[in-house]
Amino acid sequence: MGTVKKIAVLPGDGIGPEIMEEALKVLRKVEDLFGHSFQFTFGMAGGGAVDRVGNPLPEETLSLCKQSDAVLLAAVGGPKWDNNPPELRPEQALLGLRKSLNLYANLRPAVLFEGLENASTLKPEVVKGVDLLVVRELTGGIYFGEKKRERLEDGQQATDTLVYHEREVERIVRRAFEIARGRRKKLTSVDKANILESSRLWRSVVDRVARDYPDVQVEHVLVDNCAMQLIRRPADFDVIVTENMFGDILSDETAMLTGSIGLLPSASLGEGMTGLYEPVHGSAPDIAGQGVANPAAMILSAAMMLRHSFGYEEAATAVEQAVRKVLADGHRTADLAGPGTLAVGTEEFGDLVVEAMNAYEPDPKVPLEVVM
Ligand SMILES: NC(=O)C1=CN([C@@H]2O[C@H](COP(=O)(O)OP(=O)(O)OC[C@H]3O[C@@H](n4cnc5c(N)ncnc54)[C@H](O)[C@@H]3O)[C@@H](O)[C@H]2O)C=CC1
Ligand SMILES: CC(C)CC(=O)C(=O)O
Ligand SMILES: [Mg+2]
Numbered sequence: 067m068g069t070v071k072k073i074a075v076l077p078g079d080g081i082g083p084e085i086m087e088e089a090l091k092v093l094r095k096v097e098d099l100f101g102h103s104f105q106f107t108f109g110m111a112g113g114g115a116v117d118r119v120g121n122p123l124p125e126e127t128l129s130l131c132k133q134s135d136a137v138l139l140a141a142v143g144g145p146k147w148d149n150n151p152p153e154l155r156p157e158q159a160l161l162g163l164r165k166s167l168n169l170y171a172n173l174r175p176a177v178l179f180e181g182l183e184n185a186s187t188l189k190p191e192v193v194k195g196v197d198l199l200v201v202r203e204l205t206g207g208i209y210f211g212e213k214k215r216e217r218l219e220d221g222q223q224a225t226d227t228l229v230y231h232e233r234e235v236e237r238i239v240r241r242a243f244e245i246a247r248g249r250r251k252k253l254t255s256v257d258k259a260n261i262l263e264s265s266r267l268w269r270s271v272v273d274r275v276a277r278d279y280p281d282v283q284v285e286h287v288l289v290d291n292c293a294m295q296l297i298r299r300p301a302d303f304d305v306i307v308t309e310n311m312f313g314d315i316l317s318d319e320t321a322m323l324t325g326s327i328g329l330l331p332s333a334s335l336g337e338g339m340t341g342l343y344e345p346v347h348g349s350a351p352d353i354a355g356q357g358v359a360n361p362a363a364m365i366l367s368a369a370m371m372l373r374h375s376f377g378y379e380e381a382a383t384a385v386e387q388a389v390r391k392v393l394a395d396g397h398r399t400a401d402l403a404g405p406g407t408l409a410v411g412t413e414e415f416g417d418l419v420v421e422a423m424n425a426y427e428p429d430p431k432v433p434l435e436v437v438m
Pocket of ligand 1: 081085140141142143144145157160327328329344345346347348349350351352353358359360361363401
């Protein structure tokens with residue numbers, strides 16, 4: 067048996083605790099099936115932490131995360147805290163964690179699973195074959211630039227600043243090229259170089275780095291056009307690399323190619339092994355506490371953790387295959403259940419995934435463990 071992996075568990079707000087419970091259930095099954103061993107330590111983050119200790123990311127939580135091998139986060143935020151001053155907003159927990167752990171690379175895969183061909187709002191022939199990855203820069207750009215609010219004579223004025231250093235662009239772009247090399251070797255760099263200086267810098271870095279990857283086909287697409295092409299010809303995309311805010315917005319769009327945002331996981335990585343794993347979606351306050359949220363994105367985020375932080379490729383594959391099987395067998399949470407289809411709840415979906423894991427059969431083509 068390998069070493070015990072320390073996992074910081076941050077359930078957060080809204081549907082967070084409900085979906086986290088299901089991911090932990092699946093990870094306990096991974097322990098049983100594969101002999102891995104996890105130590106889960108819970109931490110406070112988000113609105114709940116604001117209410118309890120007046121800080122969305124308490125020092126205790128930050129040091130827990132820094133001392134852990136990986137961080138699992140469900141979601142933070144909700145209307146209760148929307149009018150709080152900036153430092154008391156739940157979302158600050160996310161920004162603080164990403165920055166403190168230097169998690170600059172956010173991987174957001176969007177794949178159309180078997181059985182969900184009719185789940186998208188787009189025609190089945192349009193979404194057929196969708197298998198793309200958004201590589202989003204996560205620690206720079208407008209979310210982190212200087213912000214200010216001023217009172218002028220004729221009213222208020224607000225400023226957000228978008229800054230990128232060449233170094234920050236190069237490291238995410240290189241990472242995206244490396245990833246593209248291991249996939250279908252097609253990279254789409256998304257920017258707004260017709261208007262933004264930061265985008266012109268971005269584009270020049272992509273062109274320079276591209277010389278080191280002659281085997282990867284590169285295209286530059288303006289973000290507004292990309293938003294449209296994602297709906298027009300989504301299966302043509304392989305890896306999309308883009309800055310922080312564009313990646314945030316485009317990845318929510320890709321959710322609807324797959325059927326639901328409740329299916330999209332993510333991994334946030336830096337140079338070290340302590341990655342952060344969270345669904346692409348937020349705390350879904352509109353359905354919180356009802357037991358109806360789709361836990362797949364959270365469970366698949368846990369699978370990404372097994373792969374990227376621990377190198378447990380076989381266990382990651384087993385979890386992913388189990389989620390695919392449950393969906394292929396026709397089980398649907400409310401977000402995916404069409405009219406007349408009986409939906410399963412959050413807990414039941416988690417139980418079905420655990421049950422499906424019992425039937426896991428190793429694929430001889432998949433290496434058992436990846437050396438990171
Ligand atoms: N990583 C995080 O913690 C994020 C937090 N947020 C925060 O979450 C709160 C709500 O934001 P929204 O804009 O409403 O985005 P959201 O992603 O929470 O919800 C958007 C829509 O998708 C649905 N949805 C989301 N996840 C689902 C799931 N697992 N199963 C079924 N349906 C699901 C919701 O019910 C809602 O109708 C805000 O406070 C926002 O700041 C938003 C995005 C990311
Ligand atoms: C709530 C945020 C800080 C950002 C967001 O929507 C995301 O990372 O997906
Ligand atoms: Mg988002």
